[in-house]
Amino acid sequence: MSEATDSAPTHGAGRRWSWTDPKLRSAVIQIALGLLLLFLLWAFYSNAVANLARQGIASGFGFLDNRAGFAISQTLIPYNEDMSYGRAFLVGLLNTLLVAVLGIILATILGFLMGIARLSKNVVIQALASAYVEVTRNLPPLFQILFWYLAVLAALPGPRQSWGFGLQPLFGAIGNGLNAIGLGVIGGPIGAFAAGLGAPSVFVNNRGLVVPRFFMESGGTLLLAAIAAGIVIAVLFSRFAKKRREATGQIYPVFWIGLAIIVGLPLLVSAAMGFPIGVERPQLRGFNFSGGVTVIPEFVALLLALVIYTAGFIAEIVRAGILAVSKGQSEAAHSLGLRNGPTLRLVVIPQALRVIVPPLTSQYLNLTKNSSLGVAVGYPDLFSVFAGSTLNQTGQAIEIIAMTMAVYLTISILTSALMGWYNKRVALVER
Amino acid sequence: MKKFLIAATAGLLAMAGAAQAATLDDVKARGALNCGVSQGLPGFSSPNDKNEWSGLDVDFCRAIAAAIFNDPSKVKYSPLSAKDRFTALTSGAIDLLSRNTTWTMSRDTTLGFNFAGVIYYDGQGFMIRKSAGVKSTTELDGASICVQTGTSNELNVGDYFRSKNMKYKEVIAFATLDEAIKAYESGRCDAFTSDRSQLAAVRLKLTNPADHLVLPETISKEPLGPLVRHGDDQWFDLVKWTYFALLNAEELGITSKNVDQMVNSTNPEIKRLLGTDGKYGEGVGLTADWAVRIIKAVGNYGEIYDRNVGPSTPLGIERGINKLWTEGGLQYGMPVR
Numbered sequence: 111m112s113e114a115t116d117s118a119p120t121h122g123a124g125r126r127w128s129w130t131d132p133k134l135r136s137a138v139i140q141i142a143l144g145l146l147l148l149f150l151l152w153a154f155y156s157n158a159v160a161n162l163a164r165q166g167i168a169s170g171f172g173f174l175d176n177r178a179g180f181a182i183s184q185t186l187i188p189y190n191e192d193m194s195y196g197r198a199f200l201v202g203l204l205n206t207l208l209v210a211v212l213g214i215i216l217a218t219i220l221g222f223l224m225g226i227a228r229l230s231k232n233v234v235i236q237a238l239a240s241a242y243v244e245v246t247r248n249l250p251p252l253f254q255i256l257f258w259y260l261a262v263l264a265a266l267p268g269p270r271q272s273w274g275f276g277l278q279p280l281f282g283a284i285g286n287g288l289n290a291i292g293l294g295v296i297g298g299p300i301g302a303f304a305a306g307l308g309a310p311s312v313f314v315n316n317r318g319l320v321v322p323r324f325f326m327e328s329g330g331t332l333l334l335a336a337i338a339a340g341i342v343i344a345v346l347f348s349r350f351a352k353k354r355r356e357a358t359g360q361i362y363p364v365f366w367i368g369l370a371i372i373v374g375l376p377l378l379v380s381a382a383m384g385f386p387i388g389v390e391r392p393q394l395r396g397f398n399f400s401g402g403v404t405v406i407p408e409f410v411a412l413l414l415a416l417v418i419y420t421a422g423f424i425a426e427i428v429r430a431g432i433l434a435v436s437k438g439q440s441e442a443a444h445s446l447g448l449r450n451g452p453t454l455r456l457v458v459i460p461q462a463l464r465v466i467v468p469p470l471t472s473q474y475l476n477l478t479k480n481s482s483l484g485v486a487v488g489y490p491d492l493f494s495v496f497a498g499s500t501l502n503q504t505g506q507a508i509e510i511i512a513m514t515m516a517v518y519l520t521i522s523i524l525t526s527a528l529m530g531w532y533n534k535r536v537a538l539v540e541r
Numbered sequence: 542m543k544k545f546l547i548a549a550t551a552g553l554l555a556m557a558g559a560a561q562a563a564t565l566d567d568v569k570a571r572g573a574l575n576c577g578v579s580q581g582l583p584g585f586s587s588p589n590d591k592n593e594w595s596g597l598d599v600d601f602c603r604a605i606a607a608a609i610f611n612d613p614s615k616v617k618y619s620p621l622s623a624k625d626r627f628t629a630l631t632s633g634a635i636d637l638l639s640r641n642t643t644w645t646m647s648r649d650t651t652l653g654f655n656f657a658g659v660i661y662y663d664g665q666g667f668m669i670r671k672s673a674g675v676k677s678t679t680e681l682d683g684a685s686i687c688v689q690t691g692t693s694n695e696l697n698v699g700d701y702f703r704s705k706n707m708k709y710k711e712v713i714a715f716a717t718l719d720e721a722i723k724a725y726e727s728g729r730c731d732a733f734t735s736d737r738s739q740l741a742a743v744r745l746k747l748t749n750p751a752d753h754l755v756l757p758e759t760i761s762k763e764p765l766g767p768l769v770r771h772g773d774d775q776w777f778d779l780v781k782w783t784y785f786a787l788l789n790a791e792e793l794g795i796t797s798k799n800v801d802q803m804v805n806s807t808n809p810e811i812k813r814l815l816g817t818d819g820k821y822g823e824g825v826g827l828t829a830d831w832a833v834r835i836i837k838a839v840g841n842y843g844e845i846y847d848r849n850v851g852p853s854t855p856l857g858i859e860r861g862i863n864k865l866w867t868e869g870g871l872q873y874g875m876p877v878r
Contacts, residue, residue, distance in 0.1 A: 165771040167631070167653035179696040181712035191699035264727035316728045317685055317710075396683035397673070397731045398710040407729065408713065488715040488724065494690065498624050499714060502691030505652030507628055 202495030221424025274310030788874030
């Protein structure tokens with residue numbers, strides 16, 4: 111760069127090594143700080159390695175291939191004790207992601223509903239929503255997890271006294287009721303129909319929720335292809351509908367049609383194959399139900415607590431966002447003839463999102479991090495399985511804590527990045 | 542800036558140096574022993590309402606404090622969960638872990654610890670509700686089982702079920718003993734598995750102990766003992782020989798009540814242990830009469846056992862394999878010579 115273009119009134123000419131030059135000074139300080147930081151990191155590292163070696167403690171990541179030997183109570187991928195610590199890490203990671211992703215989705219839905227309800231003109235709804243917010247966000251999340259786990263779910267009956275759900279008990283009860291009031295003519299056939307339905311196949315007890323497991327006996331890939339095709343067609347349709355709306359003003363019920371395509375296409379395909387769907391019904395055998403799929407109460411308690419706790423905060427964020435949109439906007443929408451629903455959906459919320467999204471990101475991050483509180487009820491998340499059991503059995507604290515930190519950091523940064531991208535999309539385009 | 546750099550460097554060097562120091566000197570300088578114990582396990586280590594700790598493991602901490610300070614109360618107890626105990630010892634937060642911990646090869650080697658001895662020979666068992674109508678662990682097929690995270694029990698369950706060709710429904714691992722017990726008591730699991738001594742203690746804490754039953758089978762070897770960090774042999778020797786001193790005292794008939802008379806004994810073995818002949822105590826960095834202080838403060842091994850877990854206590858556990866070798870048990874004190 112030539113001196114001539116440097117029009118700023120600095121000590122441009124000469125550029126000598128001097129502490130009086132603020133730019134140079136700040137550069138020197140920053141480089142020195144950077145070097146110091148590197149030195150500190152190096153010192154920590156070499157100190158740790160030397161100390162571990164002197165005490166004869168194993169180090170390195172080789173332990174990830176060793177046999178884990180412990181059981182995990184919820185596994186989304188196949189796992190048994192013979193598999194490695196690395197596999198246990200994956201199982202724990204998936205459990206953390208499962209509760210975090212489901213929690214974020216449900217907390218968003220509940221939070222939006224509650225936030226909107228707090229602004230309702232209906233006094234009862236408004237009071238209920240206010241009470242909800244004040245109670246949930248003022249109780250510590252750990253307390254809420256323990257409440258659901260020890261006070262609510264633990265009070266459910268044991269496996270032998272499970273509550274069974276299905277059509278059979280319902281119709282059976284109707285049949286019995288009709289018989290009792292002397293309408294045996296109708297009650298009899300209904301009772302027979304109920305008996306024909308078989309035993310209930312959904313059970314709730316203090317070991318969790320037990321549901322039948324469905325699986326494809328054949329043509330599984332075809333069904334997956336049908337689902338994928340359904341999604342693609344639905345997306346194409348929504349684009350078409352948008353163009354059509356912009357061109358002609360004609361409005362399609364995009365959501366319902368899309369849903370119909372995504373659900374209907376796979377249904378049609380499996381119907382064409384003659385419904386090759388197998389059902390594995392849970393059966394009480396010995397101590398517990400075997401077969402089917404069990405949703406463990408640790409997961410339910412953690413999810414409920416995280417959703418209800420976080421939704422309290424989200425409700426306030428949503429309320430703030432909506433109140434930030436000036437009243438004139440909804441008045442204008444009303445004067446155009448839009449009813450309350452469309453006004454909220456099409457005019458107010460899109461503008462409110464600008465205010466809602468940044469603090470919402472923080473809540474998502476909080477929910478993800480709070481999921482590690484599941485350790486208190488034995489939910490096998492990353493923190494419990496990896497930074498708990500694995501750390502204890504291997505003793506490799508530094509490696510395991512570093513990996514756990516890296517995972518939480520990665521999840522958080524990804525969430526932030528995703529929300530940042532979304533925030534840019536909804537941000538007000540200034541003209 | 543320069544000053545900061547110098548300070549930071551000095552700090553780092555000091556940190557690197559601190560880890561080398563001898564544990565005994567640190568303990569003496571501090572005026573108290575930092576002892577890691579359980580968060581409350583009757584008979585082994587549990588606090589009363591005045592926060593005074595007692596139990597087999599606690600008495601071992603007190604024995605060490607008595608040997609060093611001639612005052613068994615100079616112990617600072619750190620209640621630790623099974624999950625946190627090893628990190629506390631590795632990091633130097635405690636000098637000694639005396640917390641019903643099983644001696645296993647990986648803990649003795651790759652985790653970087655030394656076990657000083659076996660203060661209680663135990664084995665893993667199962668506790669179950671009587672209403673389940675189960676009489677043996679071989680009938681546990683399909684059961685839900687509660688366990689504590691980070692214990693050898695957690696690993697034994699899987700091995701045992703496999704060896705018996707059984708399948709558990711699920712193993713739910715809790716971070717603390719209290720959480721595991723609460724879950725078991727609320728009916729979340731059919732069985733709770735742990736060391737038998739712990740089951741006996743836990744059963745007493747349940748709302749209605751008579752409704753629960755410890756199954757007769759022992760599925761594993763659980764030798765419980767105190768342990769120290771690698772890298773300080775003098776400290777390791779001190780802890781190890783405190784344990785042997787307790788056993789030798791019982792074998793020689795020295796008790797907390799008669800130790801003052803025993804000092805005048807002419808039995809050469811007693812003279813060596815009590816320091817009237819030779820200066821064996823100096824070998825572990827203490828004075829010759831170190832064992833006298835220990836025995837006066839906490840008694841011999843038999844006294845400690847009877848006081849905390851023996852038949853006259855609520856736990857009521859017979860000595861069994863924890864008898865001295867002279868009486869057909871496994872406890873064997875190495876000779877002071």
